[in-house]
Amino acid sequence: MNILLTGGSGQVGFELRRQLCLLGEVLAPTRAELDLADPQAVEGWLARHQPDLIVNAAAYTAVDKAEAEPELAHRLNAELPAQLAAYSAARGQWLLHYSSDYVYPGSGDRPWQEGDATGPLGVYGASKLAGDLAVEQSGCPQLIFRTSWVYSTRGHNFLRTMLRLGRERDSLKVVDDQVGAPTPARLIAQVSALALHRVLGPEGSEAAFPPGLYHLAPRGETSWCGFAQEIFRQAAAAGQGLAIAPEGVAPIPTADYPTPARRPLNSRLACAKLEQALGITLPDWRAQLALTLQELCQP
Secondary structure, three states: OEEEEEOOOOHHHHHHHHHHHHOOEEEOOOOOOOOOOOHHHHHHHHHHHOOOEEEEOOOOOOOOHHHOOHHHHHHHHHHHHHHHHHHHHHHOOOEEEEEEHHHOOOOOOOOEOOOOOOOOOOHHHHHHHHHHHHHHHHOOOEEEEEEOOEEOOOOOOHHHHHHHHHHHOOOEEEEOOOEEOOEEHHHHHHHHHHHHHHHOOOOOOOOOOOOEEEEOOOEOOEEHHHHHHHHHHHHHHOOOOOOOOHHHEEEEOHHHOOOOOOOOOEOOEOOHHHHHHHOOOOOEHHHHHHHHHHHHOOO
Protein backbone atom coordinates (compact mmCIF):
# COMPACT_ATOMS: atom_id res chain seq x y z
CA MET A 1 0.00 0.00 0.00
CA ASN A 2 1.26 3.46 -0.94
CA ILE A 3 0.30 6.18 1.56
CA LEU A 4 0.44 9.84 0.61
CA LEU A 5 1.25 11.88 3.70
CA THR A 6 1.01 15.62 3.15
CA GLY A 7 2.69 17.92 5.63
CA GLY A 8 5.19 15.21 6.50
CA SER A 9 7.75 17.70 7.84
CA GLY A 10 5.31 19.35 10.24
CA GLN A 11 4.69 18.51 13.88
CA VAL A 12 1.92 15.99 13.27
CA GLY A 13 3.38 14.81 9.98
CA PHE A 14 6.73 13.93 11.55
CA GLU A 15 5.02 11.75 14.15
CA LEU A 16 2.78 10.17 11.52
CA ARG A 17 5.83 9.08 9.56
CA ARG A 18 6.87 7.08 12.63
CA GLN A 19 3.46 5.46 13.03
CA LEU A 20 2.23 4.79 9.49
CA CYS A 21 5.22 2.79 8.27
CA LEU A 22 3.56 -0.44 9.48
CA LEU A 23 0.63 0.16 7.14
CA GLY A 24 2.63 0.54 3.95
CA GLU A 25 5.13 2.72 2.14
CA VAL A 26 4.79 6.30 3.30
CA LEU A 27 5.25 8.86 0.53
CA ALA A 28 5.88 12.22 2.19
CA PRO A 29 6.99 14.67 -0.52
CA THR A 30 8.83 17.77 0.62
CA ARG A 31 7.77 21.25 -0.43
CA ALA A 32 10.48 21.19 -3.09
CA GLU A 33 9.09 17.90 -4.43
CA LEU A 34 5.43 18.94 -4.34
CA ASP A 35 4.02 22.45 -4.04
CA LEU A 36 0.66 21.89 -2.35
CA ALA A 37 -0.37 25.44 -3.18
CA ASP A 38 -0.32 24.51 -6.90
CA PRO A 39 -3.44 22.50 -7.89
CA GLN A 40 -1.86 21.29 -11.13
CA ALA A 41 1.23 20.06 -9.30
CA VAL A 42 -0.95 18.10 -6.87
CA GLU A 43 -3.01 16.63 -9.73
CA GLY A 44 0.13 15.54 -11.53
CA TRP A 45 1.68 13.99 -8.42
CA LEU A 46 -1.48 11.98 -7.73
CA ALA A 47 -1.59 10.75 -11.33
CA ARG A 48 2.03 9.63 -11.23
CA HIS A 49 2.09 7.95 -7.81
CA GLN A 50 -1.57 6.83 -7.42
CA PRO A 51 -1.59 6.48 -3.62
CA ASP A 52 -3.94 3.94 -2.03
CA LEU A 53 -4.52 6.03 1.10
CA ILE A 54 -4.17 9.76 1.78
CA VAL A 55 -3.40 11.25 5.18
CA ASN A 56 -3.67 15.03 4.95
CA ALA A 57 -1.62 16.62 7.71
CA ALA A 58 -0.80 19.72 5.65
CA ALA A 59 -2.37 23.00 6.68
CA TYR A 60 -1.88 26.74 6.76
CA THR A 61 -1.58 27.20 10.53
CA ALA A 62 -0.33 30.79 10.90
CA VAL A 63 -3.54 32.04 12.50
CA ASP A 64 -2.68 35.74 12.54
CA LYS A 65 -0.94 35.76 9.17
CA ALA A 66 -4.01 34.16 7.60
CA GLU A 67 -5.88 37.42 8.09
CA ALA A 68 -3.50 39.00 5.55
CA GLU A 69 -3.19 35.92 3.29
CA PRO A 70 -6.74 34.57 3.00
CA GLU A 71 -6.25 33.16 -0.50
CA LEU A 72 -3.28 31.00 0.48
CA ALA A 73 -5.00 29.89 3.69
CA HIS A 74 -8.09 28.91 1.69
CA ARG A 75 -6.03 27.02 -0.87
CA LEU A 76 -4.18 24.90 1.68
CA ASN A 77 -6.99 24.48 4.22
CA ALA A 78 -10.02 24.19 1.94
CA GLU A 79 -9.15 23.62 -1.73
CA LEU A 80 -6.38 21.09 -1.10
CA PRO A 81 -8.55 18.83 1.11
CA ALA A 82 -11.33 19.08 -1.49
CA GLN A 83 -8.88 18.03 -4.23
CA LEU A 84 -7.55 15.10 -2.21
CA ALA A 85 -11.06 14.03 -1.24
CA ALA A 86 -12.20 14.08 -4.88
CA TYR A 87 -9.30 11.79 -5.80
CA SER A 88 -10.17 9.43 -2.94
CA ALA A 89 -13.89 9.45 -3.75
CA ALA A 90 -13.26 8.53 -7.38
CA ARG A 91 -11.38 5.44 -6.23
CA GLY A 92 -13.40 4.55 -3.14
CA GLN A 93 -10.30 5.04 -0.98
CA TRP A 94 -9.92 6.32 2.58
CA LEU A 95 -8.85 9.84 3.44
CA LEU A 96 -7.75 10.97 6.91
CA HIS A 97 -7.96 14.73 7.42
CA TYR A 98 -7.23 16.95 10.43
CA SER A 99 -9.43 19.76 11.66
CA SER A 100 -9.23 22.41 14.39
CA ASP A 101 -11.07 23.74 17.42
CA TYR A 102 -11.01 27.12 15.61
CA VAL A 103 -14.09 26.07 13.62
CA TYR A 104 -16.16 26.74 16.77
CA PRO A 105 -17.12 30.21 18.04
CA GLY A 106 -15.38 29.66 21.39
CA SER A 107 -18.34 30.71 23.52
CA GLY A 108 -19.59 29.13 26.76
CA ASP A 109 -17.74 26.67 28.94
CA ARG A 110 -19.20 23.33 27.80
CA PRO A 111 -17.00 20.99 25.76
CA TRP A 112 -17.91 21.10 22.09
CA GLN A 113 -19.64 18.03 20.65
CA GLU A 114 -19.06 16.92 17.07
CA GLY A 115 -22.59 17.90 16.10
CA ASP A 116 -22.51 21.40 17.59
CA ALA A 117 -22.99 24.42 15.35
CA THR A 118 -19.75 25.90 14.06
CA GLY A 119 -18.88 29.58 13.92
CA PRO A 120 -15.24 30.41 13.20
CA LEU A 121 -13.94 33.78 14.36
CA GLY A 122 -11.39 34.42 11.62
CA VAL A 123 -9.89 33.42 8.29
CA TYR A 124 -7.99 30.42 9.64
CA GLY A 125 -11.04 28.86 11.29
CA ALA A 126 -13.24 29.61 8.28
CA SER A 127 -10.75 27.99 5.90
CA LYS A 128 -10.45 24.89 8.10
CA LEU A 129 -14.23 24.57 8.28
CA ALA A 130 -14.50 24.86 4.49
CA GLY A 131 -12.01 22.01 4.18
CA ASP A 132 -13.96 19.85 6.62
CA LEU A 133 -17.18 20.40 4.70
CA ALA A 134 -15.50 19.61 1.38
CA VAL A 135 -14.21 16.30 2.73
CA GLU A 136 -17.56 15.42 4.30
CA GLN A 137 -19.45 16.17 1.09
CA SER A 138 -17.00 14.39 -1.24
CA GLY A 139 -18.43 10.93 -0.65
CA CYS A 140 -15.06 9.31 0.01
CA PRO A 141 -14.56 6.98 2.99
CA GLN A 142 -13.21 9.45 5.51
CA LEU A 143 -11.97 10.19 8.99
CA ILE A 144 -11.77 13.76 10.22
CA PHE A 145 -9.95 14.28 13.52
CA ARG A 146 -10.65 17.69 15.06
CA THR A 147 -7.98 18.58 17.61
CA SER A 148 -6.65 21.55 19.60
CA TRP A 149 -3.53 23.26 20.95
CA VAL A 150 -1.05 21.01 19.13
CA TYR A 151 2.55 20.90 20.35
CA SER A 152 5.56 18.60 19.98
CA THR A 153 9.29 18.28 20.51
CA ARG A 154 10.02 20.01 17.23
CA GLY A 155 8.87 22.98 15.20
CA HIS A 156 7.34 26.22 16.42
CA ASN A 157 4.89 25.64 19.27
CA PHE A 158 3.90 26.86 22.72
CA LEU A 159 5.95 24.26 24.63
CA ARG A 160 9.22 25.10 22.92
CA THR A 161 8.56 28.84 23.14
CA MET A 162 7.87 28.65 26.88
CA LEU A 163 11.01 26.61 27.54
CA ARG A 164 13.10 29.15 25.65
CA LEU A 165 11.56 32.10 27.45
CA GLY A 166 11.75 30.29 30.79
CA ARG A 167 15.52 30.05 30.42
CA GLU A 168 15.79 33.77 29.65
CA ARG A 169 13.28 35.41 31.99
CA ASP A 170 12.09 35.08 35.57
CA SER A 171 8.56 36.35 34.87
CA LEU A 172 6.01 36.09 32.08
CA LYS A 173 2.43 37.15 31.42
CA VAL A 174 0.26 34.50 29.76
CA VAL A 175 -3.40 34.49 28.75
CA ASP A 176 -5.61 32.76 31.31
CA ASP A 177 -9.15 32.98 29.88
CA GLN A 178 -8.69 30.68 26.88
CA VAL A 179 -9.30 27.09 27.94
CA GLY A 180 -8.59 23.81 26.15
CA ALA A 181 -6.49 20.65 26.22
CA PRO A 182 -2.86 20.77 25.02
CA THR A 183 -2.51 17.94 22.52
CA PRO A 184 0.86 16.40 21.63
CA ALA A 185 1.43 15.52 17.99
CA ARG A 186 2.59 12.08 19.13
CA LEU A 187 -0.85 11.26 20.56
CA ILE A 188 -2.57 12.43 17.37
CA ALA A 189 -0.35 10.13 15.32
CA GLN A 190 -0.84 7.17 17.65
CA VAL A 191 -4.63 7.46 17.58
CA SER A 192 -4.55 7.99 13.81
CA ALA A 193 -2.56 4.80 13.28
CA LEU A 194 -4.91 2.84 15.53
CA ALA A 195 -7.97 4.12 13.68
CA LEU A 196 -6.46 3.37 10.27
CA HIS A 197 -5.58 -0.16 11.35
CA ARG A 198 -9.28 -0.58 12.16
CA VAL A 199 -10.73 0.87 8.96
CA LEU A 200 -8.27 -0.99 6.75
CA GLY A 201 -8.93 -4.31 8.49
CA PRO A 202 -11.19 -7.05 7.13
CA GLU A 203 -14.62 -5.69 6.25
CA GLY A 204 -17.19 -6.55 8.89
CA SER A 205 -14.57 -7.56 11.43
CA GLU A 206 -14.75 -6.60 15.08
CA ALA A 207 -12.03 -4.06 14.35
CA ALA A 208 -14.34 -1.96 12.16
CA PHE A 209 -14.30 1.77 12.91
CA PRO A 210 -17.13 4.01 11.68
CA PRO A 211 -16.15 6.81 9.29
CA GLY A 212 -16.90 10.40 10.19
CA LEU A 213 -15.84 13.33 12.36
CA TYR A 214 -14.21 12.79 15.75
CA HIS A 215 -12.71 15.04 18.40
CA LEU A 216 -9.19 14.10 19.45
CA ALA A 217 -7.59 15.64 22.52
CA PRO A 218 -6.33 14.45 25.90
CA ARG A 219 -8.55 14.43 28.96
CA GLY A 220 -8.63 17.42 31.26
CA GLU A 221 -8.43 21.12 30.57
CA THR A 222 -6.30 24.13 31.35
CA SER A 223 -5.60 27.67 30.21
CA TRP A 224 -2.51 28.82 28.36
CA CYS A 225 -1.31 30.24 31.67
CA GLY A 226 -1.93 26.91 33.40
CA PHE A 227 -0.16 25.10 30.58
CA ALA A 228 2.89 27.36 30.95
CA GLN A 229 2.99 26.85 34.71
CA GLU A 230 2.82 23.07 34.31
CA ILE A 231 5.57 23.15 31.68
CA PHE A 232 7.87 24.97 34.09
CA ARG A 233 6.88 22.74 37.00
CA GLN A 234 7.64 19.54 35.12
CA ALA A 235 10.73 20.89 33.37
CA ALA A 236 12.25 22.01 36.67
CA ALA A 237 11.54 18.58 38.19
CA ALA A 238 13.32 17.02 35.20
CA GLY A 239 16.43 19.04 35.97
CA GLN A 240 16.10 21.70 33.29
CA GLY A 241 17.88 24.93 34.17
CA LEU A 242 15.20 27.61 34.23
CA ALA A 243 15.26 31.24 35.28
CA ILE A 244 11.53 31.14 36.00
CA ALA A 245 9.39 29.31 38.53
CA PRO A 246 5.73 28.41 37.93
CA GLU A 247 4.76 31.25 40.26
CA GLY A 248 6.53 33.65 37.90
CA VAL A 249 3.80 33.19 35.30
CA ALA A 250 1.15 35.88 35.79
CA PRO A 251 -2.35 35.41 34.33
CA ILE A 252 -3.75 38.05 31.99
CA PRO A 253 -7.02 38.27 30.00
CA THR A 254 -7.11 37.92 26.24
CA ALA A 255 -7.98 41.60 26.02
CA ASP A 256 -4.52 42.45 27.33
CA TYR A 257 -2.83 40.45 24.54
CA PRO A 258 -4.38 41.71 21.28
CA THR A 259 -3.69 39.76 18.08
CA PRO A 260 -4.79 40.27 14.45
CA ALA A 261 -7.03 37.17 14.65
CA ARG A 262 -9.54 36.50 17.42
CA ARG A 263 -8.95 33.37 19.48
CA PRO A 264 -11.76 31.12 20.83
CA LEU A 265 -12.06 31.34 24.62
CA ASN A 266 -13.56 27.87 24.84
CA SER A 267 -11.56 25.20 23.01
CA ARG A 268 -12.78 22.27 25.10
CA LEU A 269 -13.52 19.21 22.95
CA ALA A 270 -15.74 16.32 24.06
CA CYS A 271 -13.96 13.13 22.96
CA ALA A 272 -16.35 10.41 24.19
CA LYS A 273 -17.36 9.50 20.63
CA LEU A 274 -13.75 8.66 19.73
CA GLU A 275 -13.12 6.78 22.97
CA GLN A 276 -16.23 4.65 22.49
CA ALA A 277 -15.52 3.93 18.82
CA LEU A 278 -11.94 2.83 19.48
CA GLY A 279 -12.57 1.30 22.92
CA ILE A 280 -9.88 3.42 24.53
CA THR A 281 -9.50 5.94 27.33
CA LEU A 282 -7.58 9.00 26.25
CA PRO A 283 -4.78 10.01 28.64
CA ASP A 284 -4.64 13.16 30.76
CA TRP A 285 -2.90 16.17 29.23
CA ARG A 286 -0.39 16.41 32.10
CA ALA A 287 0.79 12.84 31.58
CA GLN A 288 1.22 13.52 27.87
CA LEU A 289 3.23 16.65 28.64
CA ALA A 290 5.52 14.57 30.85
CA LEU A 291 6.18 12.12 28.00
CA THR A 292 6.89 14.93 25.55
CA LEU A 293 9.25 16.69 27.95
CA GLN A 294 11.03 13.41 28.60
CA GLU A 295 11.69 13.05 24.89
CA LEU A 296 12.62 16.70 24.45
CA CYS A 297 15.02 16.75 27.40
CA GLN A 298 16.86 13.53 26.58
CA PRO A 299 20.61 14.15 26.28
